[in-house]
Amino acid sequence: MTGGGVTGTQRISLGILEDDEPTRGYLETHLGAEPDFDLLFSCGLKAEALAALEHKAPDIVLVDIRLPDGTGLDFIREFRAKGSGRALILTVLGDRTTVLLAFECGASGYLLKDTPVEQIARDIRSLVAGGTPISALAATHLLTMFNAVPRQSPREVVEPLLTRRELDVLTMFSRGLTYRQTAETLGMSAHTVSDHVKSIYSKMAVHSRNEAVFEAVQNGWLEL
Structure with missing residues (x-):
C-alpha cells in the first residue's frame, strides 16, 4: 500500500523523520529490509519531510520530536491534516508533558529510542492493525493523567495568569x-x-x- 489508509496484511509504506544521522541510517537499514515495508522517505529536517509528503504520504511515519528546524509535533499536525496516515513517536524524551503533548498533536504511538529495532517493526505492524504501541514509561504518564482528571463538568474556564x-x-x-x-x-x-x-x-x-x-x-x- 502506498499512502492513504492501512488495511489488512497489505504492504506498509513508511517514512522516517530523524535528525541524528547514525540513528536514521540504522532505521533505514533495518526497517527498509523488512519484507512488508516500503520506505518512501527518510529525512533529517522537518522541511524535507513536509516536501516529501507532497509526492506521496506514507501509511506510518516515525517521528523524532527535537529537530534542527522545529519540532516533530508540528510535523505530525501537518501530516495528520493531509490524510489518514499515522505517526509513531520515536524519541529520547519520556517526560509526562512531552508524552501528553504528542498525543494531543495527533500521535498514534510513543516509543523511546532504546526500543530494539525488531520491536519497532512489530509496533509498526501493530499500529497498522489498530493498536497503540507505547513505551511503559509513556503509558504510566497517560494512566496518571487519566486518574487525575478533575471530576467537574463542564470544564472550568481558567483566566490567564500570564501577560x-x-x-x-x-x-x-x-x-x-x-x-x-x-x-x-x-x-x-x-x-x-x-x-x-x-x-x-x-x-x-x-x-x-x-x-x-x-x-x-x-x-x-x-x-x-
Whole structure:
C-alpha cells in the first residue's frame, strides 16, 4: 500500500523523520529490509519531510520530536491534516508533558529510542492493525493523567495568569524553539526571555518549560 489508509496484511509504506544521522541510517537499514515495508522517505529536517509528503504520504511515519528546524509535533499536525496516515513517536524524551503533548498533536504511538529495532517493526505492524504501541514509561504518564482528571463538568474556564508577552514566550516553547530562537523570533534579548520564564514558573508553580506549556494548554491559554 502506498499512502492513504492501512488495511489488512497489505504492504506498509513508511517514512522516517530523524535528525541524528547514525540513528536514521540504522532505521533505514533495518526497517527498509523488512519484507512488508516500503520506505518512501527518510529525512533529517522537518522541511524535507513536509516536501516529501507532497509526492506521496506514507501509511506510518516515525517521528523524532527535537529537530534542527522545529519540532516533530508540528510535523505530525501537518501530516495528520493531509490524510489518514499515522505517526509513531520515536524519541529520547519520556517526560509526562512531552508524552501528553504528542498525543494531543495527533500521535498514534510513543516509543523511546532504546526500543530494539525488531520491536519497532512489530509496533509498526501493530499500529497498522489498530493498536497503540507505547513505551511503559509513556503509558504510566497517560494512566496518571487519566486518574487525575478533575471530576467537574463542564470544564472550568481558567483566566490567564500570564501577560501577553509571557504567553508569546510559551507559544514559542510549544513549537520547540530554544531560548535563543525565542528571543530572535520575538525581538527581545535572551535575558528578557529568561526573566519571562522565571515569572511564568512563579505564577504557575511549575518547574519546567514543558510543564508550563502543558498546563497552559490544559487551561485553554494556548492552542497546539
